[in-house]
Amino acid sequence: MPPRPTFAPTSRRPHPAWSVAAVAFLALVGAAGFRAAPSILIDPLHQDFGWSRASISSAVSINLVLYGLTSPFAAALMERFGMRRVVTAALLLVSAGSGLTVFMTAQWQLVLLWGVLVGLGTGSMALAFVATVVDRWFVARKGLVTGILTAGGAAGQLVFLPVLAMISERHSWQVVALTVAFAALAVVPLVLLFLRNRPSDIGAVPYGAGPDFVAPEVQAASGGAVRRALSVLASAARTRVFWLLAGTFAICGASTNGLVGTHFVPAAHDHGMPTTAAASLLAVIGIFDVLGTIASGWFTDRFDARKLLGTYYLLRGISLVFLPxxxxxxxxxxxxxxxxxxxxxxxxxxxxxxALCRQHFGADSPIVFGWVLASHQIGAGIVAFLAGLVRDRFGGYDAAFFVAGGLCAIAAVMSLAIVGRRREAVAQ
Structure with a gap:
């Protein structure tokens, strides 16, 4: 059994780790909603500016790729400067990138603002942030808390997409951009007031830690965040496990954020479905994702993570093949x-x-997961662009969904291949 929380015998107050997790959840909700907003702007921007869907999708692709590439560096910056500063700066970047979009007149400005600035901002609040919060503040229930915080991404779509779709139809895409900007600013005071960097900052220990708990040494204190992130990458890249995890997660990003997250609404609209109805369906996906991700966290605390991954990818591939x-x-x-x-x-x-990153890479796991997430977003970015190109060339998205289903089958096989590598590592 895991050690009991230190706070439990002396106070009925919830452990402060749960307050930090709540603020982190809110920031993740916002980041997901901000990043997902371009999916409902593809058609309005196409109509207003005459830009092709492929060219608009290129800005979304850059957003997705930067969302991932920023993550490991953001994790290293959180080690050096603290979560509160990094998340605050990220929210300000999102607000600036989205708000300034209303003044754009050329496609390169869309790429700069929604692609670069919003991509950097949301990337700093990506899933590596989840790993950082969980590793610093929790000893017990790591899988469950990871699932709950990850579900914040789904909740972001649930909260934002139907509302933003309605605003876009009733008003304009400019109002959507301003809504995102003000929503990002609204989260900043909560982060400044309630997000704490480490339990030791308030004289506490992580949830589930015993009285003899000793906090791990902060490795980034003597070096730059960039050097730290790159050195961890260099070490992890020498292992086969890293490449299997990166490869499967690239397919994960391609089949979720890159394809369905970006193109589900315009694909449904191609078949005559109203944008608000399609966005609402995407939000319902978010509702069930909350349930599925929390359940997955519970399963991860109890079952073989590699077999879970193989099952998830296989089932996803089957569903995508039937979607068209x-x-x-x-x-x-x-x-x-x-x-x-x-x-x-x-x-x-x-x-x-x-969990697999934590098992194989220990204290470096938040940064390693940041690099694995980077591969996720590179896959997402490539498919976001290619699916838009498929739509322009062939008049529909069917081929993109079929290919994504096949890639998921490959990811299932790669996930199960991690088993052999893990056993070798234990034997050594």
């Missing part, structure tokens, strides 16, 4: 079944992937 035949002018029962099934699997892959 489910699009219609209105919502019907088979589409609802897809939304539930796919939603439960959306980011259920995160808790077991974080």
């Amino acid at each position: 035949i489910l699009f219609a002018e209105s919502v019907h029962p088979p589409m609802i079944a897809f939304v539930i099934f796919y939603g439960l699997d959306w980011v259920a892959t995160v808790p077991p992937t974080v």
